[in-house]
Amino acid sequence: MTVNLTDKNLLVIGLGLIGGSLAKACRQNKIFASISGFSRKAETMSDALSLGLVDEVSDDLQALVSKADVIFLAVPILSTPIVMAQIQPYLRNDTIVTDGGSVKGTVVKAGLELLTDAQLKMFVPGHPIAGSERSGVTAADEHLYIDHRIILTPIAETEPEAVQVVSQMWKSVGAEVDIMAWDYHDEVLAATSHLPHMLAFNLVDTLSKQSENREIFNYAAGGFRDFTRIAASDPTMWHDIFIANHRAILKVLDSYLDELHKLRNAVAVSDGEYMKFVFQEAKEAREHFSEILENRARRLQRSATHE
Ligand SMILES: NC(=O)C1=CN([C@@H]2O[C@H](COP(=O)(O)OP(=O)(O)OC[C@H]3O[C@@H](n4cnc5c(N)ncnc54)[C@H](O)[C@@H]3O)[C@@H](O)[C@H]2O)C=CC1
Numbered sequence: 549m550t551v552n553l554t555d556k557n558l559l560v561i562g563l564g565l566i567g568g569s570l571a572k573a574c575r576q577n578k579i580f581a582s583i584s585g586f587s588r589k590a591e592t593m594s595d596a597l598s599l600g601l602v603d604e605v606s607d608d609l610q611a612l613v614s615k616a617d618v619i620f621l622a623v624p625i626l627s628t629p630i631v632m633a634q635i636q637p638y639l640r641n642d643t644i645v646t647d648g649g650s651v652k653g654t655v656v657k658a659g660l661e662l663l664t665d666a667q668l669k670m671f672v673p674g675h676p677i678a679g680s681e682r683s684g685v686t687a688a689d690e691h692l693y694i695d696h697r698i699i700l701t702p703i704a705e706t707e708p709e710a711v712q713v714v715s716q717m718w719k720s721v722g723a724e725v726d727i728m729a730w731d732y733h734d735e736v737l738a739a740t741s742h743l744p745h746m747l748a749f750n751l752v753d754t755l756s757k758q759s760e761n762r763e764i765f766n767y768a769a770g771g772f773r774d775f776t777r778i779a780a781s782d783p784t785m786w787h788d789i790f791i792a793n794h795r796a797i798l799k800v801l802d803s804y805l806d807e808l809h810k811l812r813n814a815v816a817v818s819d820g821e822y823m824k825f826v827f828q829e830a831k832e833a834r835e836h837f838s839e840i841l842e843n844r845a846r847r848l849q850r851s852a853t854h855e
């Protein structure tokens with residue numbers, strides 16, 4: 549079912565990479581009747597206005613929230629409960645509240661604690677699996693979400709109609725929407741996103757502290773260059789993610805450390821057979837992953853040509 553968003557107002561709170569990109573894409577594609585923006589710093593709000601990301605900004609959060617039909621929260625994950633508490637008194641019962649935070653447990657918990665029963669019906673936690681190491685209002689990119697997945701994690705109280713509106717918003721900017729339970733989301737993302745970021749921060753920090761290894765940055769190519777890109781991600785955002793999802797991250801980190809120790813021992817005793825076994829399994833996993841990605845690209849291509 550297609551939902552009409554063209555008579556609705558979108559309010560984006562947090563005008564950085566994720567919020568700014570959604571606002572810009574929705575504005576350029578004329579998805580909503582109007583797009584309002586709010587961010588902590590006045591300078592970010594005036595930049596968002598002059599960069600054409602939003603139609604209006606204001607420091608009057610009450611007025612913005614009162615007229616919003618859909619509110620997208622795109623602030624660091626530990627700031628999300630604070631912002632939710634600020635907007636809650638002004639939410640209408642038909643205003644949809646959604647977000648883009650990388651950890652869903654914290655957002656779901658905040659919603660359950662702060663929102664009324666009526667407001668919970670309109671609560672649709674979400675997470676775009678799209679982004680980069682860049683942050684801030686100037687990083688906003690209207691193409692960011694094209695062909696990327698968005699995970700929505702509605703709770704038992706969420707009305708299907710609210711999920712439909714949020715799905716429609718994301719599809720309108722070129723994304724694909726998946727629905728998942730919030731706790732499963734946090735476990736999956738701990739493994740696929742949070743652990744790799746931890747390894748990148750740790751590896752780049754470790755090597756940069758070894759003065760004799762400074763030279764290696766001059767020769768950073770291929771794999772290590774990718775690690776350095778990820779290690780340039782925003783420290784506040786990742787501080788919040790590691791605190792918010794620590795239980796799931798520790799679980800996957802511990803099993804990773806066990807496997808790393810086994811590989812270390814194989815290197816120590818030159819157990820080539822074990823090494824080859826691990827490398828071969830990893831290669832096969834990557835080939836399987838590439839196949840999934842290619843099939844997905846073909847599927848997206850087919851649905852684009854049929855539209
Ligand atoms: N950067 C990425 O690649 C991705 C980030 N996310 C999630 O999206 C959310 C936003 O991340 P980014 O856009 O990358 O961060 P960002 O740093 O680019 O933007 C965040 C914005 O929120 C503002 N802000 C912070 N606290 C605020 C408050 N209390 N009230 C109002 N505004 C406030 C900041 O001033 C900034 O303008 C985070 O929860 C993050 O986990 C999700 C997917 C990808």
Ligand SMILES: O=C(O)C(=O)Cc1ccc(O)cc1
Pocket residue numbers: 649650676677678679680681741778
């Ligand atoms: O830059 C990268 O490689 C990313 O992985 C971006 C990213 C960061 C955080 C998320 O929650 C989702 C995507």
